[in-house]
Amino acid sequence: MTTSLKKLLLGEQGLLVIFAAAFVVVSLTVPNFLTERNMLGLLQSVVTIGVVACTMMFCLASRDFDLSVGSTVAFSGMVAVMASNATGSIVLGLLAALACGAIVGLANGIVIARFRINALITTLATMQIVRGFALIASDGRAVGINDPAFYQLSLSKFLTVPTPIWVMGLFFVVFGFLLNRTVFGKNTLAIGGNPEASRLAGVDVVRMRIWIFALQGLVCAVAGVLLASRITSGQPNAATGLELSVISACVLGGVSLAGGRATMTGVVVGVLIMGIAENVMNLLNIQAFYQYVVRGLILLIAVLLDNMRSVAGRPRA
Amino acid sequence: MQDFLEFRSISKGYPGVQALSEVSFSVRKGTVHGLMGENGAGKSTLIRVLSGDQAADTGEIRIDGVTQHYRSVRDAFNAGVIVIHQELQLVPELTVAENLWLGRFPGKAGVIDRRQLIRVVSDRLAEIGIDIDPQAKVASLSIGERQMVEIAKAVMTDARVIALDEPTSSLSSRESEILFALIDRLRSSGTVILYVSHRLDEIFRLCDSLTVLRDGRLAAHHPHISKAGREQIIAEMVGREISNIWGWRARPLGAARLSVEGVSGATLPQPISFAVRAGEILGFFGLIGAGRSEMARLVYGADRRRQGKVLVDGVAVPADNPRLSVRAGVVLCPEDRKFDGIVQGRSIEENMAISSRRHFSPFGVVDKRKEADLAERFIAKLRVRTPSRHQDIVNLSGGNQQKVILGRWLSEEGVKVLLIDEPTRGIDVGAKSEIYEILYELAAQGMAIVVISSELPEVMGIADRILVMCEGRIAVEVDRSEFDEHRILAAALPDASATTPTLPEQVS
Numbered sequence: 001m002t003t004s005l006k007k008l009l010l011g012e013q014g015l016l017v018i019f020a021a022a023f024v025v026v027s028l029t030v031p032n033f034l035t036e037r038n039m040l041g042l043l044q045s046v047v048t049i050g051v052v053a054c055t056m057m058f059c060l061a062s063r064d065f066d067l068s069v070g071s072t073v074a075f076s077g078m079v080a081v082m083a084s085n086a087t088g089s090i091v092l093g094l095l096a097a098l099a100c101g102a103i104v105g106l107a108n109g110i111v112i113a114r115f116r117i118n119a120l121i122t123t124l125a126t127m128q129i130v131r132g133f134a135l136i137a138s139d140g141r142a143v144g145i146n147d148p149a150f151y152q153l154s155l156s157k158f159l160t161v162p163t164p165i166w167v168m169g170l171f172f173v174v175f176g177f178l179l180n181r182t183v184f185g186k187n188t189l190a191i192g193g194n195p196e197a198s199r200l201a202g203v204d205v206v207r208m209r210i211w212i213f214a215l216q217g218l219v220c221a222v223a224g225v226l227l228a229s230r231i232t233s234g235q236p237n238a239a240t241g242l243e244l245s246v247i248s249a250c251v252l253g254g255v256s257l258a259g260g261r262a263t264m265t266g267v268v269v270g271v272l273i274m275g276i277a278e279n280v281m282n283l284l285n286i287q288a289f290y291q292y293v294v295r296g297l298i299l300l301i302a303v304l305l306d307n308m309r310s311v312a313g314r315p316r317a
Numbered sequence: 318m319q320d321f322l323e324f325r326s327i328s329k330g331y332p333g334v335q336a337l338s339e340v341s342f343s344v345r346k347g348t349v350h351g352l353m354g355e356n357g358a359g360k361s362t363l364i365r366v367l368s369g370d371q372a373a374d375t376g377e378i379r380i381d382g383v384t385q386h387y388r389s390v391r392d393a394f395n396a397g398v399i400v401i402h403q404e405l406q407l408v409p410e411l412t413v414a415e416n417l418w419l420g421r422f423p424g425k426a427g428v429i430d431r432r433q434l435i436r437v438v439s440d441r442l443a444e445i446g447i448d449i450d451p452q453a454k455v456a457s458l459s460i461g462e463r464q465m466v467e468i469a470k471a472v473m474t475d476a477r478v479i480a481l482d483e484p485t486s487s488l489s490s491r492e493s494e495i496l497f498a499l500i501d502r503l504r505s506s507g508t509v510i511l512y513v514s515h516r517l518d519e520i521f522r523l524c525d526s527l528t529v530l531r532d533g534r535l536a537a538h539h540p541h542i543s544k545a546g547r548e549q550i551i552a553e554m555v556g557r558e559i560s561n562i563w564g565w566r567a568r569p570l571g572a573a574r575l576s577v578e579g580v581s582g583a584t585l586p587q588p589i590s591f592a593v594r595a596g597e598i599l600g601f602f603g604l605i606g607a608g609r610s611e612m613a614r615l616v617y618g619a620d621r622r623r624q625g626k627v628l629v630d631g632v633a634v635p636a637d638n639p640r641l642s643v644r645a646g647v648v649l650c651p652e653d654r655k656f657d658g659i660v661q662g663r664s665i666e667e668n669m670a671i672s673s674r675r676h677f678s679p680f681g682v683v684d685k686r687k688e689a690d691l692a693e694r695f696i697a698k699l700r701v702r703t704p705s706r707h708q709d710i711v712n713l714s715g716g717n718q719q720k721v722i723l724g725r726w727l728s729e730e731g732v733k734v735l736l737i738d739e740p741t742r743g744i745d746v747g748a749k750s751e752i753y754e755i756l757y758e759l760a761a762q763g764m765a766i767v768v769i770s771s772e773l774p775e776v777m778g779i780a781d782r783i784l785v786m787c788e789g790r791i792a793v794e795v796d797r798s799e800f801d802e803h804r805i806l807a808a809a810l811p812d813a814s815a816t817t818p819t820l821p822e823q824v825s
Contacts (some may be wrong), residue, residue, distance in 0.1 A: 183675055
């Protein structure tokens with residue numbers, strides 16, 4: 001009895017089982033949780049984390065690390081607002097934001113992969129530089145959106161579900177496909193598993209890492225645009241601490257910080273667990289201060305579980 | 318002499334495998350006991366049980382007549398049992414003395430008594446005849462010296478039983494000799510040594526008695542090794558007679574396939590030139606550090622070539638890009654499979670398809686069915702022993718990992734030159750001849766093959782021609798018709814005047 005339970009929890013689908021169980025328990029015990037309105041609100045609240053987690057997953061799976069995502073989200077959101085205000089064209093604003101995000105990512109990638117600087121240090125630096133850009137550009141103030149059509153990005157709905165949620169869903173599908181079914185995804189996992197062996201096996205490790213960072217920047221820009229649209233302005237201090245939430249969600253989802261191991265479903269579940277925890281605490285009127293403690297505990301428990309899982313699955317001669 | 322260490326019907330099963338069944342044997346005090354067997358025969362499991370790392374399902378271990386009930390490595394340690402693994406357990410940034418004291422530093426109130434620390438260690442090292450500075454950082458020591466420190470650590474704790482798991486696998490012959498001398502001294506002081514090795518020469522050189530395991534069972538026990546024969550032991554290990562494990566046969570050779578012209582790089586300053594014909598197996602022999610692996614890495618472009626050209630069928634191969642080398646038809650199976658070959662944590666299938674999947678991935682989207690077909694095909698063709706293609710590659714034995722890496726390259730298109738560095742290191746006898754057969758078949762198909770090996774019998778057994786390297790240069794070239802053990806070994810020794818194969822010096 002206990003061994004089969006252990007097997008279930010520590011098995012391949014353990015996280016999914018725990019998530020399903022938690023979801024059922026919460027639905028039954030927390031009033032107003034399982035309502036359409038709350039569900040949509042919950043999903044909307046995790047859009048930024050969810051979108052950025054898609055590429056953070058690639059970053060971690062290839063044994064890299066990116067702390068600059070929060071700043072990039074804020075900066076590209078700011079660029080989108082300011083550029084569309086200045087040109088009067090939302091499309092131009094969006095393109096400018098995407099370009100800026102991609103350039104930040106590309107710069108990260110080139111410094112890390114080409115010049116072989118530690119990813120943690122590099123992105124710690126760009127995190128501050130890019131945040132600085134956002135503050136300089138806006139003179140430290142929020143910049144309001146002129147054209148109301150910009151709001152529509154996050155207000156519009158398709159089949160009663162807000163667009164940002166569709167975008168997040170689409171990203172989950174696309175990046176899941178990219179990870180599992182493409183050479184890009186397989187090479188990502190391979191270089192995370194053993195970079196030198198991958199290089200000798202003919203994988204262009206440097207180029208792969210640059211691409212992963214560039215993609216990360218681009219995706220941050222998408223998240224930044226959606227966020228700016230939702231908060232109806234470019235905020236230089238938006239998304240502070242996002243990098244930690246995103247990495248938490250990935251680790252919750254079983255992505256290995258040592259590289260070589262990641263699944264999209266895991267990350268989706270990780271993102272949802274983060275969202276549900278916060279949502280439930282809000283519904284139960286738990287003070288925000290306690291929420292930090294709970295979030296930290298969830299992360300700790302998740303890594304402990306993960307550790308038990310990898311010990312249980314350790315190869316034996 | 319009485320039996321000091323006894324294994325009594327030890328059995329241990331893992332899900333799907335019975336790793337050990339009813340293994341019983343005993344070892345006398347003050348002897349060195351060999352433990353042999355193919356990979357997967359149960360040696361490692363037995364060592365794990367002895368070390369307290371894993372508990373046996375049934376059976377017991379007795380030391381000096383006392384049944385042991387240990388539940389952890391700590392308990393085994395307290396009972397005087399120490400296992401020295403292939404991966405050494407030393408802290409590189411600490412000194413030798415600090416490593417030896419780690420966990421029980423002498424001193425008061427947390428302040429280490431440095432004088433005592435060093436004095437006791439120098440005494441102990443002198444006592445067992447190890448010539449290493451106690452104040453040297455472990456990081457500055459050679460692998461051989463680290464091995465000595467590891468043994469000294471066991472001696473420091475008054476270990477009664479020391480198990481060594483393939484201690485010479487990364488040592489030069491000279492370092493091995495020093496290790497053997499140390500083991501001899503420990504034997505005369507009454508310690509029981511359990512010595513795991515693949516190398517028969519070492520077993521005969523060192524051991525008083527021998528146990529052979531096969532498929533988790535006791536295949537043979539020789540209380541006196543002098544009465545056992547080489548062929549007999551091999552037969553016991555594999556369970557069948559292997560009369561000629563090389564199986565070399567003549568092949569027609571074609572035109573020059575690989576031409577290496579004056580190649581040099583940071584790791585190999587003197588330019589090197591040679592050529593290999595289609596269908597030819599060219600052997601590279603030399604001591605550790607003679608520059609063979611460095612040569613292969615330069616040819617492949619794993620390290621940047623500073624000068625010289627590599628031509629395959631007359632077409633130049635770029636100087637520093639393994640990816641483009643593969644496109645040009647040159648592939649490398651690296652020496653260190655663990656660090657340079659396999660991608661740990663990923664499946665056999667992914668490890669095989671890592672390079673060749675680009676051929677069936679239109680727009681970068683992998684055709685999963687084709688990838689599965691490919692994996693199944695090469696698992697069958699190369700006879701990789703595994704329950705499934707989804708198996709994590711780290712769970713395979715060395716021989717099977719090597720086959721997967723071969724499969725990685727065989728599944729590529731248009732491979733013309735195969736560089737294979739230490740093709741059978743850490744691989745058991747049965748799998749060795751399978752790998753040789755694969756090489757012959759590839760050569761027969763017209764591939765040019767460069768085999769690098771530290772095992773002279775292996776190079777002489779399978780190569781059509783041998784180039785002997787010494788101190789970064791090609792010292793001599795020998796055709797198969799002129800193969801002569803003494804001549805080849807003599808050429809490999811740094812002092813060219815040496816005609817008798819004495820202790821080879823390591824060149825660093």
